[in-house]
Amino acid sequence: xxxxxxxxxxxxxxxxxxxxxxxxxxxxxxxxxxxxxxxxxxxxxxxxxxxxxxxxxxxxxxxxxxxxxxxxxxxxxxxxxxxxxxxxxxxxxxxxxxxxxxxxxxxxxxxxxxxxxxxxxxxxxxxxxxxxxxxxxxxxxxxxxxxxxxxxxxxxxxxxxxxxxxxxxxxxxxxxxxxxxxxxxxxxxxxxxxxxxxxxxxxxxxxxxxxxxxxxxxxxxxxxxxxxxxxxxxxxxxxxxxxxxxxxxxxxxxxxxxxxxxxxxxxxxxxxxxxxxxxxxxxxxxxxxxxxxxxxxxxxxxxxxxxxxxxxxxxxxxxxxxxxxxxxxxxxxxxxxxxxxxxxxxxxxxxxxxxxxxxxxxxxxxxxxxxxxxxxxxxxxxxxxxxxxxxxxxxxxxxxxxxxxxxxxxxxxxxxxxxxxxxxxxxxxxxxxxxxxxxxxxxxxxxxxxxxxxxxx
Numbered sequence: 001x002x003x004x005x006x007x008x009x010x011x012x013x014x015x016x017x018x019x020x021x022x023x024x025x026x027x028x029x030x031x032x033x034x035x036x037x038x039x040x041x042x043x044x045x046x047x048x049x050x051x052x053x054x055x056x057x058x059x060x061x062x063x064x065x066x067x068x069x070x071x072x073x074x075x076x077x078x079x080x081x082x083x084x085x086x087x088x089x090x091x092x093x094x095x096x097x098x099x100x101x102x103x104x105x106x107x108x109x110x111x112x113x114x115x116x117x118x119x120x121x122x123x124x125x126x127x128x129x130x131x132x133x134x135x136x137x138x139x140x141x142x143x144x145x146x147x148x149x150x151x152x153x154x155x156x157x158x159x160x161x162x163x164x165x166x167x168x169x170x171x172x173x174x175x176x177x178x179x180x181x182x183x184x185x186x187x188x189x190x191x192x193x194x195x196x197x198x199x200x201x202x203x204x205x206x207x208x209x210x211x212x213x214x215x216x217x218x219x220x221x222x223x224x225x226x227x228x229x230x231x232x233x234x235x236x237x238x239x240x241x242x243x244x245x246x247x248x249x250x251x252x253x254x255x256x257x258x259x260x261x262x263x264x265x266x267x268x269x270x271x272x273x274x275x276x277x278x279x280x281x282x283x284x285x286x287x288x289x290x291x292x293x294x295x296x297x298x299x300x301x302x303x304x305x306x307x308x309x310x311x312x313x314x315x316x317x318x319x320x321x322x323x324x325x326x327x328x329x330x331x332x333x334x335x336x337x338x339x340x341x342x343x344x345x346x347x348x349x350x351x352x353x354x355x356x357x358x359x360x361x362x363x364x365x366x367x368x369x370x371x372x373x374x375x376x377x378x379x380x381x382x383x384x385x386x387x388x389x390x391x392x393x394x395x396x397x398x399x400x401x402x403x404x405x406x407x408x409x410x411x412x413x414x415x416x417x418x419x420x421x422x423x424x425x426x427x428x429x430x431x432x433x434x435x436x437x438x439x440x441x442x443x444x445x446x447x448x449x450x451x452x453x454x455x456x457x
Contacts, residue, residue, distance in 0.1 A: 015136030022143050027303045036230030037158045040221045042165055043214040045108035050210035053113045055203035057120040064124035065255040074191035111169035118176040124255045134175050142168045201339040208346045212374055216367040224364050231309055232367050234302060239320050257335040274394040277327045282441055284325045285407040286434040291317035293414040294426040312368050319372045329382035341385055349378035406436050
């Protein structure tokens, strides 16, 4: 499992690099405002998905952690009695109101649901590499190849890119279906075990999360315009880049947390959690060197106009990285019967985010201050809750602080010797921090070396 997680971080990292590359291509060809318009469309589709349908993926993770099971009957009713009618009503409303072009948002939403439904099912059935490769790497390759096709044929624009986004999901769905046809095995239908109450708790959590992740970009677009929305979108892309550290945890380990919780093995959950934090820090250290030590290099690659927002970029990066290193707090709470606590802390953080946005409302990028406050408060509260539920903190404060010594020294050296504008030094310093972290982890008892031995056994 640890090797699978380690590889999932690598795949997520590749996907994050491809996503940043796509963002660079779009901003270079369409400008920051063009990227802001494209991002607003996509965030609207994502918002629709997370508000209405996303809980199905968590149900897959929780219930399908049992080997060779399915919830086919439940899904049939879910799609026929809920998903399809809701989207048809929304589409009809758009057509009647004269906004039929926005129906593409509904199309993207249902394709996203089908993609993540299949992806989460594969993960719960221990077919992690296929799921992660399709979702993180294959889809983004389709986007980049499609971008060059559109550019080469002279059809590149915000609308064509939105349609390309839908094609990406369609291609991933085809990939997953072809794989499942090859690996088909008899499955026991456990639809009777699915709790609507649990589905409701998951959906409630995702509604709140969508207000935190998708709404800020849309709100910024409405209040300030496409350029400011583009700046916020750039920072959110950075958050996605950082999430390649923590994202795979939710994908790979949540079924494992569910299994351990059902077996009453709280101690193993704590050990697993500590292991995840160590591996996440292995990647967070080098990433902090890049984003905090070399913001000018990164922003210049994206767009020269963004250099005016260096301080906000560094502030957001530092907070998002710190939050990522605290481990899969939400995942543990949701898979161990603590969904209500997870929702409560997320709601508190959302309220604080709104208050901070109001306080900074005169700033053109008021949304970013709210996002920083929300991310910091939510993760600290949840980590405290997880530690209390486990009986003690998974990692001692002294141990956690020691993980930051090497990245901290590297960042200090960068600014003391004024190396923050050199791309070559960025590669060198990042490589050094990663190598030192890897060697240190391998030498530790229970580190990567030990994980590999256990996996081979």
